[in-house]
Amino acid sequence: MSISTLTEGNQNKNDLQSFAALSKVFEEKFNKRKFPEQPAQLYDATQYLLTAGGKRIRPVMCLMANEMFDKIKEDAYEVAAAIELFHNFTLIHDDIMDHAPLRRGRPTVHIKFGESTALLAGDVMLIVAYENLNKINVEYLQPILNIFNATSKKVCEGQQLDMEFEKQDVVNFEEYVNMISLKTSVLLAASLQMGAVLGGAGAGNQKHLYEFGKNLGIAFQVQDDYLDAFGNPEKFGKKPGGDIMANKKTFLWLKAMESGTVQQKKKLNELLFCDDSSKVEEVLEIYKSCNIDEWARDLKKKYYSVAMDHLEEVAVRSVRKEQLKQLADFLMERDV
Amino acid sequence: MSISTLTEGNQNKNDLQSFAALSKVFEEKFNKRKFPEQPAQLYDATQYLLTAGGKRIRPVMCLMANEMFDKIKEDAYEVAAAIELFHNFTLIHDDIMDHAPLRRGRPTVHIKFGESTALLAGDVMLIVAYENLNKINVEYLQPILNIFNATSKKVCEGQQLDMEFEKQDVVNFEEYVNMISLKTSVLLAASLQMGAVLGGAGAGNQKHLYEFGKNLGIAFQVQDDYLDAFGNPEKFGKKPGGDIMANKKTFLWLKAMESGTVQQKKKLNELLFCDDSSKVEEVLEIYKSCNIDEWARDLKKKYYSVAMDHLEEVAVRSVRKEQLKQLADFLMERDV
Numbered sequence: 001m002s003i004s005t006l007t008e009g010n011q012n013k014n015d016l017q018s019f020a021a022l023s024k025v026f027e028e029k030f031n032k033r034k035f036p037e038q039p040a041q042l043y044d045a046t047q048y049l050l051t052a053g054g055k056r057i058r059p060v061m062c063l064m065a066n067e068m069f070d071k072i073k074e075d076a077y078e079v080a081a082a083i084e085l086f087h088n089f090t091l092i093h094d095d096i097m098d099h100a101p102l103r104r105g106r107p108t109v110h111i112k113f114g115e116s117t118a119l120l121a122g123d124v125m126l127i128v129a130y131e132n133l134n135k136i137n138v139e140y141l142q143p144i145l146n147i148f149n150a151t152s153k154k155v156c157e158g159q160q161l162d163m164e165f166e167k168q169d170v171v172n173f174e175e176y177v178n179m180i181s182l183k184t185s186v187l188l189a190a191s192l193q194m195g196a197v198l199g200g201a202g203a204g205n206q207k208h209l210y211e212f213g214k215n216l217g218i219a220f221q222v223q224d225d226y227l228d229a230f231g232n233p234e235k236f237g238k239k240p241g242g243d244i245m246a247n248k249k250t251f252l253w254l255k256a257m258e259s260g261t262v263q264q265k266k267k268l269n270e271l272l273f274c275d276d277s278s279k280v281e282e283v284l285e286i287y288k289s290c291n292i293d294e295w296a297r298d299l300k301k302k303y304y305s306v307a308m309d310h311l312e313e314v315a316v317r318s319v320r321k322e323q324l325k326q327l328a329d330f331l332m333e334r335d336v
Numbered sequence: 337m338s339i340s341t342l343t344e345g346n347q348n349k350n351d352l353q354s355f356a357a358l359s360k361v362f363e364e365k366f367n368k369r370k371f372p373e374q375p376a377q378l379y380d381a382t383q384y385l386l387t388a389g390g391k392r393i394r395p396v397m398c399l400m401a402n403e404m405f406d407k408i409k410e411d412a413y414e415v416a417a418a419i420e421l422f423h424n425f426t427l428i429h430d431d432i433m434d435h436a437p438l439r440r441g442r443p444t445v446h447i448k449f450g451e452s453t454a455l456l457a458g459d460v461m462l463i464v465a466y467e468n469l470n471k472i473n474v475e476y477l478q479p480i481l482n483i484f485n486a487t488s489k490k491v492c493e494g495q496q497l498d499m500e501f502e503k504q505d506v507v508n509f510e511e512y513v514n515m516i517s518l519k520t521s522v523l524l525a526a527s528l529q530m531g532a533v534l535g536g537a538g539a540g541n542q543k544h545l546y547e548f549g550k551n552l553g554i555a556f557q558v559q560d561d562y563l564d565a566f567g568n569p570e571k572f573g574k575k576p577g578g579d580i581m582a583n584k585k586t587f588l589w590l591k592a593m594e595s596g597t598v599q600q601k602k603k604l605n606e607l608l609f610c611d612d613s614s615k616v617e618e619v620l621e622i623y624k625s626c627n628i629d630e631w632a633r634d635l636k637k638k639y640y641s642v643a644m645d646h647l648e649e650v651a652v653r654s655v656r657k658e659q660l661k662q663l664a665d666f667l668m669e670r671d672v
Contacts (some may be wrong), residue, residue, distance in 0.1 A: 012408070036489075036493075037631070039500065041498045042492070042493060042497060096455065112564070116432075116433040117496065119432065119455065120429070123429060123492050123493040124489055127488045128485075130466060130485050131489075134482060138474065141477055145466065149463055149464075153372075153460055153463050153467075157378060157460075158462065159376045159456060160377060160378040164375065211337045301659055305337060
């Protein structure tokens, strides 16, 4: 290794921290943040979810993007905390809307504390996210709030579209990609962008990191849908077919409804009203005969490749992109 | 009228606008603010409530406090809009929690659009409130956000306490005043304070306006409870006894449970399980024999008087307090 690769300003390669390392640092700081003691029920509900784990991917991405440009700023930890709080706020409210019984292996907040307290716990978590944002250096406050607000609105819009699509017979493929992008990808994208803003990145670098996150998020969702249908149960950790049993409109289902024969589409629609144990098998058979598995792997690769192209375009030395690249690879290596 | 009362800097007395005038100006500006078009369901839900009227007391109080110190700033309209959006966000979520069927004479948002869309409409309204705040001059952004965030948290805490108190057999009077203050008064108080901040007011003037709003809010709530029990139906516009039929813990009920005889308290507790039409009459009889009506009128006067003392302390010429005084009198003149 030459000296030039070891030095980047005052930092050397080792200064760029891995996901595991940053995750640990974030976790330590994040756990120190306390909600008030009273009303106990309300803040027990917020703590209940926040201490239940979670991979902290979004806040760590914010920190990684920040470190691409310089040493991590204190402000980046505040924004990272706000991102994680926002994410948890959406989980609480989404779980209410979806009547979900479990989250992170435990009863959801509304099951444990009742719907009203869960609703308020989500609200207060969003407000506390803004409290964290308001701690940053005032020179960054307006641009960071602009990104945060625009993103938060999009996430709500994505959830609304998701609920509407579940009730629709036909969903256009592009509309579906847009919904997934709003519901899950834009927060990843914005986490990276906000980290970059605090690192002093210019508009071009911000945009490429945003697009990297957005496309990576879509690739991840395609993979998630694929694994739920075709994943190796031993590696995936759960029985495949959950989405099929729940009649969830996934990338796979939409594609099959687009590319299947009249007969296959009719069968898929009939199977929506079937709860037999053979349901998963029958749907998978149709998927396979339409080559949906191959198509999904290709689709994932397509989005992943676009993501990587954008990361490539970020104007910092490639050694400074290594950790983000490794994280992206790690996220994409789940048995596909 | 002497020349000196006509001039205050470059303004004369007529420059200070009445509630009606400011309400009209606010309404015109507020109505121009558009939410996005899509997803239509989500933003129809937000518009549905925002266009259903409402007295706009909080945003106008913000404008009035701003005008006490100088001509109204553009920033004050942004903050006033954020306050009104926040208030409407709380109405949507509170109505879900309270299973309320009607609001402003129309079906509530969750009845009209379903609970999930209502929940999201509330969320997105809170986010748009922050979008409005982020439009103000950056020099005021951090102090305004500090007040807004702290207040928003308190309002959530007040709603949580309100729900908990409804389930409790015994509620301490001071705890109840604290809950009412959090749930309804602090937003009035903060609206005034934020208007003052944007008008360049110092800490002392901010504090006195805050306390004016907080005490006025509590006086207003006492009056509301009083009118629901003892109000003249013709002037009050609705049949008295709604709170009694709904077993709502009000100032009156708490006081009766504190000062009544053992026999009276027993009877009040028994009446909680009664749905007869005689219920209102029987409760009112106990209230009257405990002099709760007189006590409530005195309590209201006490808070109103504290409020007025704080307004008196605001260090601007008294002519500049006239409009706020008139608004307070108007709010307090509802048949008590």
